[in-house]
Amino acid sequence: MVLRRSRKLCLYIDTRGGSTTKDRKVIKVSLKKEGKVVGSLSADNEYGSQALLPLILKLFRTYNPGLSSQIQSGIGSWDExxxxxxxxxxxxxxxxxxxxxxxxxxxxxxxxxxxxxxVETKLQYN
Structure with a gap:
């Protein structure tokens, strides 16, 4: 019998591209558990969208340090x-x-x- 962890995490992605300066874009990703933000990261660069997948992976690695080795071995731990x-x-x-x-x-x-x-839903990162 395989036991599966309860799924309680929600990934939030914001790539609207709010500018910090004329040519720089901000992207944000957050993890929410039971409605509360448990982790949040943002990237600010010229091509914000190129940083999205690495930022999501970094967020998951921060939340679950063993994830990087699980992903590399093909096991994956995105089941939460x-x-x-x-x-x-x-x-x-x-x-x-x-x-x-x-x-x-x-x-x-x-x-x-x-x-x-x-945006009108007023989702918060902190």
């Missing part, structure tokens, strides 16, 4: 994830498209739901 929330706007079209595409790909691969959120 029960859903993904992704910002759908308003914001940079390319940034939003990348965020939604990554969220949908992860949701499909993990067999979990993906939900779009608008």
């Amino acid at each position: 994830l029960e859903g993904i929330e992704v910002e759908t706007g308003p914001g940079s079209f390319t940034g939003l498209r990348v965020g939604v595409s990554v969220a949908n790909a992860l949701g499909f691969a993990l067999g979990i739901p993906v939900n779009g959120k608008k």
Whole structure:
């Protein structure tokens, strides 16, 4: 019999591309457990969307230090994830498209739901 950990984590992705300066974009990812943020990271660079997948992996490694070796060995430990929330706007079209595409790909691969959120929902990182 295989015991599976309870799924209680939700990944939040924000690639709207809020600018810190003229040419730099900010992307944010967070992990929520039972409605509370347990980890959050952001990246600020010229091509924010290119940093999304490495940032998600870094967030999971921070939350679960053994994850990197599990991923490399093909075991994976994403089974705690029960859903993904992704910002759908308003914001940079390319940034939003990348965020939604990554969220949908992860949701499909993990067999979990993906939900779009608008800025008006006032999701918080801290």
